[in-house]
Each structure stands twice: as structure tokens, then as C-alpha cells.
Amino acid sequence: MTVSPKKTRAASKYRVVGTSPVKVDGPALVTGRAVFVDDVEPDGLLHAAVLRSPHAHARIKKIDASAAEALPGVKAVLTHKDVPRNIFTTAGQNYPEPSPYDSFVIDRKARFVGDVVAAVAAETEKIARQAVGLIKVEYEVLPPVLDPRLAQKKGAPVIHDEKEARVVLPIDYRPKQNLAGHVDVVIGDLNKAWRTADSVIEGEYSTPYASHCAIEPHITLSLLDPAGRLVIYASTQVPFHARRIVANALNLPVSRVRVIKLRTGGGFGGKQEVLIEQLCAALTLKTGRPVQLFFTREEVFTSSRTRHPQIINLKTGVKKNGNVTGIDLRILMNTGAYGAHALTVVSNSGSKILPLYRCDNIKFWADSVYTNLPVGGAYRGYGATQSSFAVGVQMDEQAHAIGMDPLKFHQRNHIREGETSPIFAALGEGTEGVEQSIGSSGLAECIKRGAKEIGWKSKRGRRGSGPVKRGVGMVILMQGSSIPYIDMAGATIKLNEDGSFNLMVGATDIGTGSDTILAQIAAEVLGVKTGDFIVYSSDTDLTPFDVGAYASSTTYLTGMAVLTAAEKVKGQILEVASEMLNKPVSSLELAGKKVSPRGKGAGKSVTLAEIANYSLYVKNQKQIIASASRTSEKSPPPFAAHFAEVEVDTRTGRIKVVKYVAAVDCGQPINTQQAEGQTEGAVVNGIGMSLFEEFRFSSTGKLLNSNFGFYKIPSARDLPELKTILVVTDEPTGPFGAKSVSEISINGPMPAISNAVFDAVGIRLRHAPFTPEKVLRALREKRG
Amino acid sequence: MNKTISIEINGKSSSFSVAPDEMLLDLLRRSGYRGAKVGCREGFCGACTVLLDGRPVNSCLIFAARADGRKITTIEGLGDPNNLHPIQDAFLKAGAVQCGYCIPGAVLSTKALLDRVPDPDEAVIKRALDGNLCRCTGYKKQIEAVKLAARKLKGKKK
């Protein structure tokens, strides 16, 4: 349902939802008191360091750790000989995972520069690093695959030649051909699409490797508790998946592993990966001592996870009247040395953009290939970022080709409320998808209000006369909210004797604000304030299961679990109150921290504290507590329209983003300020990807820019005038009408900026990032 | 050879025994000032920012011994969770905190700025925050937080 502006005001029917209370973890964070993994220092803590492969592809023939072991202060050295040879995927996804099992704790083969060869635990980090340097390795260097286009060539080196490599879901996996995943879908008749089109455009687009750059590097601390159980303090998006994957990798029952997520210093998908926990834990098991493994920034760049690079070939057909007759989207995705999220990211490149345009004839074809380069993974946007760029630019090209204002072109073509797309059913996460129709969309409103804010009418097509040209561009976007029939979330709420509540969730606040918005949802139901909740997230011993922070699922899915648990607790509170007041439940209402009979002057009320005390100490004693868990049947897309205004200096090739407008329909925002914050962070990350973020490699596959000096991310100075517009809609299936917000806006800057540059100087930038060199080259080519 | 140095941290003088190659960040963290964070150890991210004689520095790049006889302010020297410093309050109210890992550094850079320039314009604020990388917020609300903090502090002085 779209909420008209009038009804939007009526949406303040909510007391807590839609307001912006201070984050529940805010005071601890802003005073530096919050505890991150690096802030835990148990007695006897050892520090780990990892020996990493200098070769892109090599077999370990011999490894001699004796000198390292002899170094005073060294407590353990692990090589492939010292760890269980269990194959698993590092992708923090639901079991059975749609990513291939192709990883070991330590393998006897290195598949990229930076792959794990051995690990050391020592009394200090310095000793550990010194010991790493003393390990002697004899490598059999193998020819590498460094170009995804050559990965499937006959005779190409086979990267995963281990006999254990396999998939646990029926997905197309051909390791002998370096194919980590494949998906294709045809809907309708493409030949007819091209025949009936007035304009057919074909083009190649590409996006590079990029790093998440959470400011807290990957870190883990593991130890044995007094009962000998393995406890892992993790900076993770997926504590429950981490418990399962570590247990499997190290031959432990799940009951012997406890994962505690502390404050996590950013994730963006990079910590939806169980990458270091098993290695650190193996060192703890070997030494019996607490061990910390803390990646250097260089290791984060080279050896954690990245955004999968894609080469996209796109063909579209459009009629003069603007109708889209066909879309043929072909993607070659480079998953790097391991197949983490190899299939699902590229599936999302189809499923999170193709339904956006009304079109009957669609072909989607994608290969995800292994190379001997860094490993792809989940990254905010999850495949939609790459394909939204290609599709967003080509639709602009089409509008130009038929002489239609892109604004009008998008207005007539986007999917509407009540409509569906065959893509929803055809494309899922390693399996088929789930049919759904759009229950809420504010996209039309996003386009309208965004265009007004950027000044589309007055600015479009006014380049200016000097060497610095101006232009505006736009794009429309969608994402999802959770993975239907796969994701699951749980919540527990408990009443305390002063009328406060504990809210325990397995959902992981990694800076996204979920602890706060989940408390807001519960507060709305229970008639109290956000601050009345003591939120605890997440600990595999103490909180209910949750898949974790990914797939834009927390607000929508965990939100529903919290809402359901809160309603159950409310029911219990009313029952106790009914006993205390001797009035039927139906005549009572819960508001303002007390239960009162409905209607003015209807009699005496009891406070939550009195209710809690009564139930704990007085009569029919019991703990007021409830748990609930939820799955979803849908993945309602949030929608957005983004607009960029740029300046292009035709002398230097420099692009400056002057103004950026993100108009977003995330349903009913639970916390308005944080929904804006998610949007702003995503946009600025997207601007970095548009203008300068990319990995550069040597001819032997070594990453050349593995620090913030050479891999620049946006700093305060790069911020343009940035305006977020939240268009409120009411998603019928979401908690208080909410949909997701955290991912969608990272998909906008690349296409919006590219399209704005076209408006400014008439060049098409199809390969991100848009460096001055590329701009100058394109300007030269255009001049001829 | 370890050396004994004396530093005034958050108004309190203490002496420390430090190795010649020990970094100020490590000394601070092992001495309980854990609000200074490790983000890169290369001087690029600003997560380790503290104030040395009132000026923001990347403590990961400074030898601890160089702080001998000088004054340091860490995030622990501003407010505490029950009694926030106006800058910290402004960061929260403006929604400028997401994961919080960059925040101690950004708050301290803000303090150094507002101690010198009580009424900074946007360009000056951006320059002051430029050394504190934040991947979460996109900086917009952090800049608003600095403006809000400036107003709060000015109001206080009157």
C-alpha cells in the first residue's frame, strides 16, 4: 500500500515506531566503553599470526616448522598436517549452504596470493610474526588462472582439483572446469523481443574487486571455558552459522562450541563469513590457551572477502513508446580462489534487478568461475550492485536512443503495486525462487520527489560553457527483505520486577542499529519506551537462533519475531493484571507502563512493576517470558530512485559529485534517523566504488594496493550535498509496515553518476571506477 | 632497553616502563585506555586518534617514548555513559554513531577542532574529520553532530 502524504502523517499513529530514540548501545559506543573483541584480554592470551602464500597457485611439497617451533615464546604452529581435513564453505549461510564445499582450515594447496599456509600462536604478536618468517616451505608453483575469461578454457589449470570438493544442494558445480556455479533462466521469446523493438542496444559493463573496509579488521578470540568448552568471541554477522561451521571443521559437537558476538565494528557482508574463527579455535585446542587472531589491514584486503568482480553483457530492446520488449543479461562473475557466495551473489544479480522493469521476454545467464585471485563474498548489495549498474546505464542509453526523458522512461516502465514478475519464482538462492506480488511500492513517489529535489527539469541538459561541465542522472533500484522460506529469526522477551524488559535476539547488530530498532518494535507493542529494554545480542548459549545480519532481513524478519514475542508477553501481562484487578482481559489495555481498564475513570490500574512483582513473588508465581520465531513467505523489495548531479572537468577528467539525492521506500521506517544513516553510509560507499575503489594486481596476481593509502575510501571531504528522502509506505507483511533499508542504496551511485556524466559530456562510462584516465580516454574517443 | 617515562593522561600523571619500539597506541591500550582502536596501524584510518598536547595524532604511528612529559587526552577523559560530554551527546543525538569503531577518534578530533575554532563552517569541519575514516555513516550525520556540538558548547559558555 502506498501511503498518501496525508496518511503519512497519520502514520504517526505509532508511538515509538518512526521516531529516532538514541541507540541503546550508543552511550557505551560514544564513550569508548563498548567492548569489541580486541578489548577482551584474558590471562595467558596468545597472539596468532598467519603464514600466507606468496604464490597465486602452488602445491605445498614440504613444510618445516621446526625453527619456528623452537623460537622462545612460540606455543603452537599449525600446518595442513595438524588440522582435520574436513571440507566446508566459509560462507555464513543457512545449512545446507548454496556455496560449494571447497575450503579447509589449512590446505596443502595455496590458491591465491595471501592464502593460508600455516598459523602460529605465541606469547606476543611480534614473536608470532617472527616465527611465521622461520617456517620453511617448499612450493611446487603451478600455473595460475588470473583472467576469469580464461578460467573455463580447455587445458586451463584446475584450481579445485581436490577430490573432496562438492556441493550440498543440487546446484550446477563443475570444479574440473573451474565453474563454481551456474544459473540460467529464459522467460518468453527473445527473438520476438528484438524483432518488435525499435531500439536494440548491446554493451559490455564491468565492476572491479572492492573491499568492504569495515574500520574494525577481522578479529577473533577463542578460549576454553572451565568446563573445557570452546568459547569464541567473534566480530561476526553470523554467530549461529559460525558455531555450526567451526564445529564441523574441527570435529566438535555443536554443544561444545559457544559463539559470543561482541560489538562488531562494521561488517557490510565481509563478516558474513566464517573465515578466521576455525583457525583461531584450532590454535586454542592445540595450546589450551586463549588465542587472539587479529587481521592486519593488509590481510583484510588480500585475504578476507571482497566484492565479486563481474563482466556483464547486456542486450535490451525498447519500442519508440518506451516499452521494454526484452532483456538479455549475461554475467561472468569471478569468485576468486574459493566459491563463497559464488552462486547466490550472481543469482541476486538477476533476481534483484530484472523484476524492476515490466518486460515479458527475459534471459538471464550467469557463470561464476574460480580464478587464483582474492575471494569474493557477501558485500552489501549482494550482486544487485553490479547488475544495477549495467541495467541502470543501459536503460538510460535506451531512453536517449528513443529520444525520451529518462525520468519519463522510468516512470512508465517500473513494476507497480499488485504486479508480479516471473523472475521472483524463477530465481532464488541456489534453488528456485518464490512467487510474490508487490505488496507495497513508493517508487513512483520516490521518482517524483527525487527529481524535484535534484532539480531535474531545470538542470538536465544544461552543460554549461566552460571546461567544467555539469550534468544530472538517475536510476531506479530494488532489493529484497530476507530470503523467503530459508531465513529464520527468533526473539525472547522477559519482564523484570521494575517493569523493564530483557530482549534477547540472535540477530547481530553490527552497527546497523538493529538492537535499537528491535527494542522499538517491542516497545511499540508493550506500551513502554525503547530505553525500557535491555537488549542482548547475540550469544549461541543464551539467545534464540537467528540466521544473522544479512540479506536485508533483520528489520523485516527478526522484527516480526520480536513483534510476535512482544504480543505473547503482552498476553501474559494482561492475564496477570486481570487476576490482580479482577477484571476480564478483554476490558484491559496496556499503555504507559501500566494496565488499566478501558475507558475514562473505569477504575484502578496496575503498573508493570506491580504486575512483575505479583507474578514473581505473590501468587501463581511465574516468569513472564515468551519466545517467538518467524520465517517469511515473501521478500518484499524496498525501492529507490537515486539522482546525481556531477561536474566533469574536461581538462583533468575528474568527476565531482556535487549533489546526490536518494529517495527510498523502505516501508515504514522503524527508526527514521537510522534509516537515513543506512542510506547515507551506503551511498557514500557507492560513490567510492564509482570514483576510485578497485583492486590492482601485479602480473602474478599479487594485490598492489592493500592499504588505505593506495586503496582510497571516501573521507569526510568526499561527501557531496547529500539528501535522503524516505517515502513511507505500509508493507502488509512487515512489522508495522517495515521493509529493509540497509543494502539498496549502495546500488545507486555507479549508474546514477555514469548517467549524469553522460548528461554532462556525452560519454558512456561502462567500466567502474570512473577514474580520470578513463574519462579522458572516453572524451578523446568521442572527439575522434 | 626499557625506559621509564611519565605522561599525563586525562589529567592524571603516571609513569610507564616502555620498550623503545612500543607504540603509544599499544601503551594506552595495555594501560586500560581501550577507547583508542586499531584500524590499520599505518596512520591512515584515525581509529587510534588521541590528543597529544591538545592536537589529534594517530597514536599507532607515535613511539610511546615520545609522549614523555606530555599531556594526552583519550576518549575516557571526556564523558562516561551516565554523564556524556556535550560532543558525545551531540554525536548520539545527531545519529552519527553506527558501529562506533571510528567514534572515539572522531569525537576527539571534534574536541580538538572546537577547542580551537568554536564556530567552524562545514569546510573546516570536513577538514577536521578527514583523518577519521568511517565506513558506516557516510559522514553526513557526523558533520551535523559537530555543528550541534558547537552550538551546545557555545550555549554552555554563555
Ligand code: FES
Ligand atoms: S590505527 Fe592508527 S591510523 Fe589506523
Ligand code: FES
Ligand atoms: S560508525 Fe562504523 S566506522 Fe564509523
